[in-house]
Amino acid sequence: MAKFNAGQTVVAVKDFHSSYYGRIITTGKRYEIISVGQSTGRVGVRDDRGSKRFFSPDHFMSVPAYEIKRAQEQLNRFEPGEIVPVGSFGDHLFLRDGHGIIHVKPKPKRKTPRSIKVDPRDAKAALTKMLKEVYGIDATVEQVIGAMDKSLELVLGA
Incomplete structure (x- = not known):
């Protein structure tokens, strides 16, 4: 006590x-x-x-x-052998293990897909469904695009 x-x-x-x-x-x-x-x-x-x-x-x-x-709780909050990210600078990632040693590794490069192929019929069907469900417009995408052809050219800069 x-x-x-x-x-x-x-x-x-x-x-x-x-x-x-x-x-x-x-x-x-x-x-x-x-x-x-x-x-x-x-x-x-x-x-x-x-x-x-x-x-x-x-x-x-x-x-x-x-x-x-x-301070002791801060030091002991990780299990021994566990590697925890501490921060990053530039293209390097700083990691700390359970013993307090800081390791520097290059950041992993993110792999992004270069292109995605979508079937035009599927895209038109999805957009038509969205027009009906979200906006309440009972028309196909081709009809809407045809009606707004000139304004779309202005918006898209085509």
């Missing part, structure tokens, strides 16, 4: 929920100790609602100890 003194700033290491008030203490938030119980050792702080309440000291940790714990 940690010993705390009045006036010391501590950090909550776990939430505390009350069935009546809801969440009273928030993990990672700093609180100032107002008083410490003589016989029980319970810590008196102002909760998130501003009321003075007494909590068990195992709900809190000193600020330096909490910072060390967070």
Whole structure:
């Protein structure tokens, strides 16, 4: 059990929920100790609602100890041997393994298809279906294009 003194700033290491008030203490938030119980050792702080309440000291940790714990969690958040992308610069990708060693590899080139072949009949059928379902126009694509031939030439710049 940690010993705390009045006036010391501590950090909550776990939430505390009350069935009546809801969440009273928030993990990672700093609180100032107002008083410490003589016989029980319970810590008196102002909760998130501003009321003075007494909590068990195992709900809190000193600020330096909490910072060390967070740093250790950051270092240990990956499994040993796991390679995690850290960032990239130019055409190089930076990876970090579980031991903290950073590896530099060239970025993989994305393979994009050069061309896609679509059957014109399928494209016309899909566009006609879209005209009927989405826009409510009961016409084929050829009829719409024929009606808007001049305006399409202006838009497409043909």
